[in-house]
Amino acid sequence: MFLGRLSCSDPRFKTLTFHEGLNILVADRTEVSEQGESRNSSGKTSFVKILRYLVGGDLPPEFRSHHLDNHVFSAELALPQSHSGDSSFATVTRGIRPSNRVRFVGGTALGDPEYRLDEWKTWQARQLFHIPEGAERPTTGQLWAQLVRTWFGSPVKGFSAESDWESGVRLGFMLGLSPEILGRAGELDRLEKQGKAIRKAVRDGALTHLNLDESDLRAELVKARRHRDHMQEQLHSFRVDEQYSEHQHEADNLTREIERLNNEGLSLQRRVRELRQTLLNEVTVTSSQELTDKVERVYAEIGVTLPDLILRRYTDVAAFHESVVRNRRMFLQQELDAAEARLTAIDRERTILDQRRSRVLVLLRETVALDTFLSGQRDLAAREAVVADIERRLADAQTISSISDTMKxxxxxxxxxxxxxxQDRGEQLEESISLFNELGAEIYSDRDATLLIRASAKGVLKVEPRISGDASTGVKSVETFMLDLVCTIAAIKAGRAPRILVHDSPLFDPIDSRQVASCLNIGARLADQYGFQYIVALNSDFLDSVQSQSDGAFDATPYVLDRRLTDESDTGGLFGFRFD
Structure with a gap:
């Protein structure tokens, strides 16, 4: 026996005392109950929730009432001793406020009188369920969800949000399989979800920087590395000239001076050509005597004789003209000589300047300025960052791509x-499968019951209770009843569960009364055979129907608890009052 008594510090609360084997908590249904009133107004479901709360579950929302703020719930539980395999009763107490502390009175199972809630769960995992320390699943909460059910939506799930792999680990653990092996399905589940989430984010544009095309990234990386290496080679070949700017300024000045000389030379060349042409066009100077003789002959031919005075004056004019022409030619020749001399000087000066500029340009070509070198280093660092970013993105893409391969x-x-x-635990599993078949044959004479236990394609343990025929709600409830019994017995035999199984009335409501009678007879027999408590909460009218239609096959009298709940009045329920 595991549960001895359940109580509350509120004096209005109806303390429940339990015994070994089958226990039936009855809630009397009266005619004064309104048709639309909840069938749980008497508090039988609250009993199940209180028990779950005491073993570490969450506080039910309906218990967050000012009526209960200053009260505590208590349960007498048979807890194993750390130094021996025996058990002794200890009173476990947990309040509403605060709810994160659990107190213990009596017994020697726990050394301290008060535990934090997480410590209480850890103690249960090691001492009550014997879950290996390295196993993340199942948790005590998941195991209690099957042993003390509050959700009946699926035979194989303890609550609606439980994943398939978690259900497989829990059921496999209770049937005697290794939780460490079965729990590896959780790692695959996380990898699959991670891969799907990343791919969806990439498709939706949430991760714009992430490209999953490895070939594109690899090509981009090769190009970025080539640019980086080229920049590195350039920097390594650089010779830094700290006077680079001065040398560059000198080269600019030399260039400007050479350009000035070129312009001056072009101008002088045009002047030389003009002077030479002018000299060629100058009239040849004739002697004054020759001119005088020519004038006398002209006048003589027309019969005129010039006097000597006129001839002398003409001679003087001719001499003056000859002097002017000779002086002009001398001036032009001097201009030409000066221009040609300047051209020669320009060629010589330009050659010297060009040689100086060539040396400076060679220096500038073979060296770089310090600022340019530092700028190049900054550009190289930026290029290194680009390469590193592409490398990281490629690694991310490879990691994501490898998730699929790793998962396979x-x-x-x-x-x-x-x-x-x-296969190694085949004998144990066959016992559970055989028991499931026997229970099905006892409940249904016209249906076959089968318990399938196998590994899915994803490595998840699949436990499938099946009853042939229609898959009605009633049949699903019978599957849940049978699976819970089979798992509880297997876990008790393997030392992996406390000796208790609790079923609330919603499990039985959809089942035919004759099948319910068979279920209760089976529960009573197996509870006695394997030494565990089977606690059932039923409404009185439903129980009466089960007994009357069983043709005497089931008598509930030995199993009904002395304390009966009722919805006849506000004080008849478990709490002794109705919540606001």
């Missing part, structure tokens, strides 16, 4: 490991 490998390994585990 790990899935194959896990499927093989789970199959090996089921």
């Amino acid at each position: 490998i790990k899935t194959a390994e896990l499927v093989a490991a789970v199959r090996t585990e089921t």
